[in-house]
Amino acid sequence: MIDREILLEKIKTSPYKPMKAKIIEACMLTEKEKFFRIELEDKINLSHEPGQFVMVSLFGFGEAPISVCSSPTDKGYFDLTVRNVGTLTNKLHQFKKGDIVGIRGPFGKGFPVDNMFGFDLVIVAGGLGIVPLRSLIRYITYNRNDFGNVEILLGCKTPKELLFREETHEWMKRSEIKFNCTVDKADPDWKGNVGLITSLIPGININPTRTYAVVVGPPIMYKFVIKELVKKSIPAHQIVVSLERRMKCGLGKCGHCQMEGAYVCQSGPVFTYDQLQNFKGECHEKAA
Amino acid sequence: MKYAVLKKEDLSKWLLHLQKKAKLYGPKRKENLFVFRPIKDVEEICLDYIPTILPPKKYYFPQKEKLFKFTVNPFKTAKAIKEFEDFIIFGVHTCDIAGIQCLDIVFRDTPEDPNYLNRKEKMTIIGIECLKYCDENANCASMGNHVPRGGYDLMLIDIGKYFVIHVNSEKGEKLVTGLSYIKEAKQSEMDELARVRNEKTKVFKEELKAPVSKVYEAFGAQESFNSKVWEDVGKKCVACGNCTAVCPTCYCFDVQDDLELSFNEGLRYRIWNSCQMDDFAKVAGGEDFRKGRDGRQRHRYYRKFKYPVDKFNRYFCTGCGRCTRTCMAEINLKETVNAITDNFLQGEAK
Numbered sequence: 001m002i003d004r005e006i007l008l009e010k011i012k013t014s015p016y017k018p019m020k021a022k023i024i025e026a027c028m029l030t031e032k033e034k035f036f037r038i039e040l041e042d043k044i045n046l047s048h049e050p051g052q053f054v055m056v057s058l059f060g061f062g063e064a065p066i067s068v069c070s071s072p073t074d075k076g077y078f079d080l081t082v083r084n085v086g087t088l089t090n091k092l093h094q095f096k097k098g099d100i101v102g103i104r105g106p107f108g109k110g111f112p113v114d115n116m117f118g119f120d121l122v123i124v125a126g127g128l129g130i131v132p133l134r135s136l137i138r139y140i141t142y143n144r145n146d147f148g149n150v151e152i153l154l155g156c157k158t159p160k161e162l163l164f165r166e167e168t169h170e171w172m173k174r175s176e177i178k179f180n181c182t183v184d185k186a187d188p189d190w191k192g193n194v195g196l197i198t199s200l201i202p203g204i205n206i207n208p209t210r211t212y213a214v215v216v217g218p219p220i221m222y223k224f225v226i227k228e229l230v231k232k233s234i235p236a237h238q239i240v241v242s243l244e245r246r247m248k249c250g251l252g253k254c255g256h257c258q259m260e261g262a263y264v265c266q267s268g269p270v271f272t273y274d275q276l277q278n279f280k281g282e283c284h285e286k287a288a
Numbered sequence: 289m290k291y292a293v294l295k296k297e298d299l300s301k302w303l304l305h306l307q308k309k310a311k312l313y314g315p316k317r318k319e320n321l322f323v324f325r326p327i328k329d330v331e332e333i334c335l336d337y338i339p340t341i342l343p344p345k346k347y348y349f350p351q352k353e354k355l356f357k358f359t360v361n362p363f364k365t366a367k368a369i370k371e372f373e374d375f376i377i378f379g380v381h382t383c384d385i386a387g388i389q390c391l392d393i394v395f396r397d398t399p400e401d402p403n404y405l406n407r408k409e410k411m412t413i414i415g416i417e418c419l420k421y422c423d424e425n426a427n428c429a430s431m432g433n434h435v436p437r438g439g440y441d442l443m444l445i446d447i448g449k450y451f452v453i454h455v456n457s458e459k460g461e462k463l464v465t466g467l468s469y470i471k472e473a474k475q476s477e478m479d480e481l482a483r484v485r486n487e488k489t490k491v492f493k494e495e496l497k498a499p500v501s502k503v504y505e506a507f508g509a510q511e512s513f514n515s516k517v518w519e520d521v522g523k524k525c526v527a528c529g530n531c532t533a534v535c536p537t538c539y540c541f542d543v544q545d546d547l548e549l550s551f552n553e554g555l556r557y558r559i560w561n562s563c564q565m566d567d568f569a570k571v572a573g574g575e576d577f578r579k580g581r582d583g584r585q586r587h588r589y590y591r592k593f594k595y596p597v598d599k600f601n602r603y604f605c606t607g608c609g610r611c612t613r614t615c616m617a618e619i620n621l622k623e624t625v626n627a628i629t630d631n632f633l634q635g636e637a638k
Binding site for chain 1: 578
């Protein structure tokens with residue numbers, strides 16, 4: 001808790017100045033995604049909520065918002081998984097163990113873990129969506145008896161793109177969580193499901209009023225997944241999503257992440273489907 | 289002292305006095321338009337002007353604001369601005385003062401923005417009340433900004449041979465006291481002020497067809513969001529971003545780094561950015577969350593007449609008319625807003 005206060009104070013006094021942080025582990029997870037384990041200066045705990053993000057600074061290259069993929073219960077460090085898609089992330093991929101980066105945050109609203117207390121959980125991850133969801137899944141497995149049944153559905157394009165292979169393998173073996181994985185297109189070694197992630201939802205057995213569904217994936221995925229979840233009668237305020245937007249400040253000022261009246265960096269990135277319904281047309285993730 | 293009086297022949301003398309107190313900015317002629325500039329020669333100041341090309345926001349929210357200096361190796365950050373200097377902006381119209389108030393609210397909102405607040409603290413605003421319209425593009429009376437509504441230290445009102453000065457802060461009072469040529473206003477001068485203000489009510493009339501509360505209501509309707517008006521505006525728009533650059537309440541920015549030739553030292557700064565730009569809401573993965581000029585123009589209007597009203601109970605259109613004046617595609621704010629409200633009111637009547 002003290003660490004959290006230190007970080008809040010930093011954001012208050014010099015909101016644009018990043019903190020020094022060291023990469024203590026780095027490895028490629030797939031062809032395009034690299035994993036970093038990071039330690040803040042003085043070993044301060046990031047004290048984030050699962051689902052929050054940080055701004056990663058590379059001096060000379062700028063900043064980018066990146067989801068934290070470890071749980072606040074993982075102490076002394078935090079994890080990021082970054083896809084190589086732009087100038088900054090391209091440079092970041094050249095970074096290795098021992099290199100220094102700048103960190104601001106954590107920012108935004110995370111998953112409402114306190115509200116989910118005692119509920120069954122259906123977690124739906126599409127592609128990179130597993131990255132922010134890993135923070136929630138790790139949080140849940142750490143506090144396992146706070147929650148009811150936990151069902152994880154993971155979908156990606158091809159087996160090659162599967163992230164956190166060892167960890168998901170581990171989830172698959174565990175008895176207290178159900179884990180299901182599907183790929184759009186299999187390769188010869190793939191033995192699991194083939195098909196879109198939406199095809200996994202009708203098969204799950206849930207009690208809708210006592211279930212929270214958490215969905216993270218590319219914008220196109222939300223509409224279809226949410227439709228399936230609504231068919232299962234999960235109430236809108238118990239369907240939780242996390243949205244991706246362009247961000248430059250994380251402070252609700254720069255305007256890039258604005259979705260109608262809401263600054264996603266402050267009011268989000270986590271929203272309930274109930275909240276999305278109030279948007280008049282700028283929310284791409286809302287079903288028409 | 290609440291109201292002071294300054295004879296017009298003493299204006300230059302007073303400006304020289306102000307120059308000694310702090311860095312002085314004021315409106316000046318530039319070809320056939322006007323600009324705020326640092327004032328070297330006090331005779332350059334032109335108080336009979338239509339809204340300047342850029343609002344005075346460039347002084348308290350600079351186009352390129354240094355955030356901090358950095359060193360890559362070893363990792364280090366340092367203050368980029370040691371000390372902010374005192375400055376006076378002279379001759380600010382009430383519409384632009386309303387703009388300052390809007391940005392105050394934004395940057396004071398938690399988390400506060402220290403760069404803005406540090407500059408703001410060093411700023412003194414001396415306004416001048418408009419007694420006639422600048423041109424047909426203004427909609428200040430509809431927005432309620434044609435009359436002073438606070439936000440300044442001193443306000444000048446031209447009463448013919450002299451200015452009545454409304455003293456609105458301690459900072460302002462210090463600039464008018466102890467001077468032989470600035471006296472407290474007498475009753476006769478206050479009567480004159482009342483007469484001039486009364487005359488003014490005959491000049492300024494609401495410029496939008498509907499009261500602004502109706503405009504807000506109209507913007508709240510789903511039909512207005514999906515209106516064909518935005519399609520039409522989007523077809524005209526060339527996405528140049530002029531409208532947002534000249535707007536006193538636009539504050540979107542980008543954060544960028546400048547590296548020195550050593551590749552080890554550099555500067556992080558924020559720079560004005562425009563929601564009208566093609567890539568403004570585009571993420572690295574390629575998804576563009578506000579594709580199309582229609583949606584981007586709509587966003588600009590909603591950021592004036594709807595979203596800030598919901599959030600701060602304040603309209604972020606000051607009525608200065610700059611966006612209309614500067615638009616190369618002749619997109620007209622009054623016409624656009626009227627079209628949206630007309631459609632809404634017609635729908636309501638049905």
